[in-house]
């Protein structure tokens with residue numbers, strides 16, 4: 001497993017991390033905790049050291065599972081504070097104090113520390129962000145205090161879906177250690193402005209949703225149906241699924257010596273970008289962990305294939321169809 005620098009934090013983390021949304025038991029249909037624990041253990045065995053979670057992934061369930069499975073290990077766990085007003089995505093005309101008042105930041109931190117079973121959170125992230133909040137001092141003071149008390153080591157934000165430019169001023173401000181952003185074969189937009197700025201300011205980049213919620217794994221067909229509370233019945237509703245599958249069929253034509261499977265192609269595309277510190281595929285099954293972690297250390301994609309992949313960028317926002 002290759003390691004990369006997490007911005008200017010001084011930490012080096014595995015370039016393939018673990019996305020902890022699916023293991024939270026909500027929004028992704030039924031999952032067995034025993035499978036999730038096995039997946040976390042498989043990740044640790046494969047030298048994954050970076051784990052991403054959030055309180056809202058099952059009201060702390062994902063945090064609890066990660067805390068339990070990684071107890072006593074030198075793993076780096078990043079979690080997230082939800083906006084108090086439950087507003088996703090963040091809107092510029094909403095005051096910072098409605099989403100992240102100081103007492104909320106503090107109480108959510110205490111709650112996550114308990115769920116994780118730790119004294120310090122390695123990285124805490126606001127789960128939404130708008131640069132309109134940069135002028136507000138209340139959240140800055142709360143974050144600085146938590147750092148000085150040793151309750152959090154680093155601070156970051158998770159940027160609104162498909163809107164990498166909504167955090168450019170924050171990155172330039174020096175107030176943030178990391179940003180988490182959607183970056184995959186379909187959404188290549190962070191390469192335009194966000195990534196160059198992150199390089200300049202040495203802000204760590206956490207690449208999320210590498211498989212476009214499963215579409216880019218090639219495992220979905222036009223007939224795939226999502227059961228129960230799986231949010232993907234909204235994400236892939238209408239002709240979203242058909243459009244995805246048709247585009248993925250075109251990508252399959254690029255498989256060969258450089259990448260034999262779609263998950264491999266999807267991860268290698270992301271790892272080819274040196275600004276990325278860590279990519280965090282969501283994984284609830286040990287067999288997915290084993291396949292995905294094996295991609296680290298294998299030869300990089302050629303410039304010719306990377307050029308070809310640029311043509312597969314796709315401007316869309318399926319999260320908007322989640323009503």
Ligand SMILES: NC(=O)c1ccc[n+]([C@@H]2O[C@H](COP(=O)([O-])OP(=O)(O)OC[C@H]3O[C@@H](n4cnc5c(N)ncnc54)[C@H](OP(=O)(O)O)[C@@H]3O)[C@@H](O)[C@H]2O)c1
Nearest residue numbers: 019020021158208209210211212213214281282283284285
């Ligand atoms: N706003 C935010 O901050 C935000 C939003 C979304 C996601 N995230 C973070 O980003 C992480 C990744 O995104 P995501 O989990 O939403 O979606 P994703 O990583 O794009 O896709 C996850 C899906 O891919 C499947 N998968 C993984 N490896 C596979 C393989 N080798 N072969 C076939 N299928 C495979 C998973 O299956 P199994 O689950 O069955 O293993 C799951 O269904 C999340 O877990 C979370 O930590 C953050």
